[in-house]
Amino acid sequence: MKLVFLHTSDTHGFMLPTDYQDKGDYSAPISLSRVSTVIKAKRKEWGNERVIVTDAGDCLQGSPLASYCHAGQDFSRLDSFTACYNEIGYDGRCLGNHDFNFGLDYLKHYIAGNKADFVNDNILDESTEKPAFGQEFKIVEREGVKVGLLGITTQYVPHWEPQEHIKGLKFVSAFDQIKKLAPKLKKQVDLLAVMYHGGFESDLETGEPTEPHTGENEGYKILKEIPEVDIFLTGHQHRRLNTIVDNKPIVQPGYRGECVAEIVMDLDKDGNQVKVKDIKTALIDTADYEPDQAIIDHIKEVDEGTQKWLDQPIANLSEPAPINNAFEGRIKGAPFINLLQQMQIYFTGADISATAVMSEKARGFTSKTVTLRQVILNYPYANQLCKVKLTGKDLKEILEHTATFLEKDAEGNLHFIDRYIKPKPQLYHFDVFYPLHYEVDVSKPHGHRVVKLELNGKPIEDDKIYHLAVNNYRAMGGGFYPAYSMDKIEMMLDKDYVQMFTEYLSSGTVKVDTKPNYKFY
Structure with missing residues (x-):
């Protein structure tokens, strides 16, 4: 049979x-x-x-x-x-x-x-x-x-x-x-x-x-x-x-x-x-x-x-905040990524924010009028926002981990390693940080790839405490990052990202920071 x-x-x-x-x-x-x-x-x-x-x-x-x-x-x-x-x-x-x-x-x-x-x-x-x-x-x-x-x-x-x-x-x-x-x-x-x-x-x-x-x-x-x-x-x-x-x-x-x-x-x-x-x-x-x-x-x-729900306009921006290309956004930054980071700092009062480009189809906010459709398509996960206490040494370890996602081909072009592409795309694990100014040289040995790391013009200090805004998935250990642990979570907001975007973008005129603050090479 x-x-x-x-x-x-x-x-x-x-x-x-x-x-x-x-x-x-x-x-x-x-x-x-x-x-x-x-x-x-x-x-x-x-x-x-x-x-x-x-x-x-x-x-x-x-x-x-x-x-x-x-x-x-x-x-x-x-x-x-x-x-x-x-x-x-x-x-x-x-x-x-x-x-x-x-x-x-x-x-x-x-x-x-x-x-x-x-x-x-x-x-x-x-x-x-x-x-x-x-x-x-x-x-x-x-x-x-x-x-x-x-x-x-x-x-x-x-x-x-x-x-x-x-x-x-x-x-x-x-x-x-x-x-x-x-x-x-x-x-x-x-x-x-x-x-x-x-x-x-x-x-x-x-x-x-x-x-x-x-x-x-x-x-x-x-x-x-x-x-x-x-x-x-x-x-x-x-x-x-x-x-x-x-x-x-x-x-x-x-x-x-x-x-x-x-x-x-x-x-x-x-x-x-x-x-x-x-x-x-x-x-x-x-x-x-x-x-x-x-x-x-x-x-x-x-x-x-x-x-109908998706087409509801929830706010107006001073200017569009797009991601023209997901890969370029991850490597060089994009206005939408900065806007998301600005919002996370707004709600937590943290010194620094971390986020990922959550979807390969993410295009950010391509017009001044923002709808629920745009919010959900750019951030489809039901995460909550946390504030986490980390040392400068922790931050460096986390940034070094992000460098392991990348390698250079024979022509010197950057690309993400196969482990994060196959068998399942996992680039939502690749976090970038704001308003840190940092540079990552992928060609250097692990532990030495972060060649510049500053906050407000001052180098990050190993023993100093910093407060980081990041989603609960990452704060609780998702993505195999070092340094994160549940005991370091200082607060968790009882709001999802749709709620936060709605409140933040409706709070007044939001000025989008369009300047890049990091680069990988």
Whole structure:
């Protein structure tokens, strides 16, 4: 018999084929509506009795439509949003780290509205140490074959979320939980599948580390050290991944519904024994499928509201603050980056500000009139702003870390190293600083690349205390930066970036600083 897994992850609330850059353009090669068409077609091709459909989280946050749903005064928009995921007919789901971005009340309402079962093994109730959401496992039977589903989420969520978003929860190692549960569940089933919102810390072929082994991603360790796991259904790193390692299919379906991962297993069942004869994996590009009208109908009213909401003018600038090119902005600066830094200092009173260019499509504010659409497209993450206490030595270490992102080619041209481009673009980890004046010579050895570092015309002093404005993701350790730690956070604002931009740009005439203050060479 054939057993087919169809797997999604990291759809991030992109229900319709638009990224909301251009109003009226619904031709993008993404979206849950295209995903739905793929899954319905595949169910028809293989038969419902052979198909298992799963999802590995990060659904609640990421798109302007998702932000609009959260901005509602009640949960009615969220209910329409949830109806879209219900249309898919998932057999099992797990949570992603971004599903906590809007707090526990919002998340609990979303889970309660889902028809699919959430499987959760490592997000525990702090007092009982039992799963805080969903169920510990699920057994799905297809033509006499029993498949066990386990669900895990990166344990790193507390490093990124404010405490009120995870109050009463305990996040434990995904590896430890699967190590404990897999042998027990495997006795009850023919095949064991793990849904994991987490990635791979080492190269799947060579085993070489691809990042610091912090515990954020434990996929390689699970794959190699827990033999009971037969099928690995992953997310989090936004990778397009379909491969077979040690006779185990491993998939990850990209980002925003760009594809559906498919695993087709050819099985022989003889009495109580199931033998795997053949495995094939594939990624099905959703661009080749039309949007599902059922999804469109569920979300039409919310989408129309989103478009109107995005076009609200929130303020006027003295002059435009663009980013003409994301790469150039990162290396040489841009007016929008300065404006964002000015705003962070305004709200925190910090000496220095740090931020990243959050999107390759970021264009800054290209006109004097600023709309919500421009704010969200330039800063799509639901971060909060912190003030952090650091020494001058800490600052130098952090700046030296930014230099590790870059290298020069044979012609002497700067470019970002592959690790931050593949398999998942991670240039949102590359921070720049304001109003520091600094220069970085990438050709020098590590630890000596920052050749100039001044604040207000004076060199940064190693032992002096400085106050830095930076988002909570970075302040809590996101991006593997040295020197940041939670005990250094002095304050955290209970405002998101849309709120801050609205307040700051409406506070009076804002003069955009257009002068560059750093350079890499």
